[in-house]
Amino acid sequence: MHRVETECQGSALSKRIGSLSEDALRYALERQDPSAIFALGCEIAGRLERNGILRSDWSRGLVVAAVGGIEICSSFARSCDYCMERKVKHLVNGELCEELQYYHRICAVTIVNSAFPIPLGFRFQKDGETEVSCSLSLLQDLPDRVSRRFLDLLIADALYLQAPFVRAVEGLGLGWVINLKDNQPELLAEAQRLTAWAALHRGNQEQQELQLWHAPEVYWPVADRSVRVVKTVRTQRQNRIRVSLDDAGRRRPQKEMVVELSTNCYASNLELGTIPPVFVHQLA
Numbered sequence: 001m002h003r004v005e006t007e008c009q010g011s012a013l014s015k016r017i018g019s020l021s022e023d024a025l026r027y028a029l030e031r032q033d034p035s036a037i038f039a040l041g042c043e044i045a046g047r048l049e050r051n052g053i054l055r056s057d058w059s060r061g062l063v064v065a066a067v068g069g070i071e072i073c074s075s076f077a078r079s080c081d082y083c084m085e086r087k088v089k090h091l092v093n094g095e096l097c098e099e100l101q102y103y104h105r106i107c108a109v110t111i112v113n114s115a116f117p118i119p120l121g122f123r124f125q126k127d128g129e130t131e132v133s134c135s136l137s138l139l140q141d142l143p144d145r146v147s148r149r150f151l152d153l154l155i156a157d158a159l160y161l162q163a164p165f166v167r168a169v170e171g172l173g174l175g176w177v178i179n180l181k182d183n184q185p186e187l188l189a190e191a192q193r194l195t196a197w198a199a200l201h202r203g204n205q206e207q208q209e210l211q212l213w214h215a216p217e218v219y220w221p222v223a224d225r226s227v228r229v230v231k232t233v234r235t236q237r238q239n240r241i242r243v244s245l246d247d248a249g250r251r252r253p254q255k256e257m258v259v260e261l262s263t264n265c266y267a268s269n270l271e272l273g274t275i276p277p278v279f280v281h282q283l284a
């Protein structure tokens with residue numbers, strides 16, 4: 001809404017719509033039927049897709065969406081009919097108390113390969129519903145509203161690497177790339193075992209080095225199937241300034257080099273063919 005407000009003041013939208021405040025948008029949206037908004041968002045995204053706006057070179061012509069959940073607000077005092085509830089320990093006048101807290105979580109599906117992210121839809125998580133099942137309901141609602149071949153690929157964090165979710169996503173005809181972490185310990189251990197050798201790929205850019213391992217078939221016992229795994233280690237060199245005091249108590253700024261390492265594993269069902277495995281890293 002901030003973006004729309006800004007665009008309405010000076011850019012292209014100022015001619016098409018004219019000045020429109022965030023407050024006016026919120027007032028109108030509060031009085032709209034959410035399913036109509038959802039349908040409209042999908043219709044617009046469908047038109048963008050038909051006009052070729054959503055395709056991009058880096059994603060090799062694939063339309064890539066990310067799915068994820070976020071908590072959007074919480075309160076001990078204010079609530080609505082659709083609030084989720086939880087008991088939270090917090091300090092009241094210096095004493096630790098357990099109190100009922102109201103909050104909301106939403107799941108969103110957003111196209112991420114385009115020049116800027118385009119939200120396709122979101123869904124409020126219900127009390128007793130997990131983030132993953134909420135996101136799945138949202139995804140299953142999408143094909144009815146957008147054409148079946150609209151999305152190609154789904155990106156998600158490690159929470160979503162669960163056999164039933166992955167099966168359902170494939171049932172929708174989607175490819176997927178999901179972070180692999182210790183919530184799938186057997187798959188992670190097998191992936192580590194198969195990538196314990198020298199890296200397949202070593203790329204060097206200024207201040208950054210990328211090492212990459214690729215295991216095209218890693219057995220995932222819980223799901224009784226194989227998945228592709230890509231592991232990366234990124235080494236980033238950064239210059240920092242550290243200020244120390246010398247013997248006379250004067251401040252002496254000193255340049256120092258800091259090396260940061262980050263390791264990531266990704267599981268995927270992508271058929272790479274002639275595409276290099278570094279594509280999985282770029283997607284994630």
Ligand SMILES: [Zn+2]
Pocket residue numbers: 079080081082083084102103104
């Ligand atoms: Zn509420």
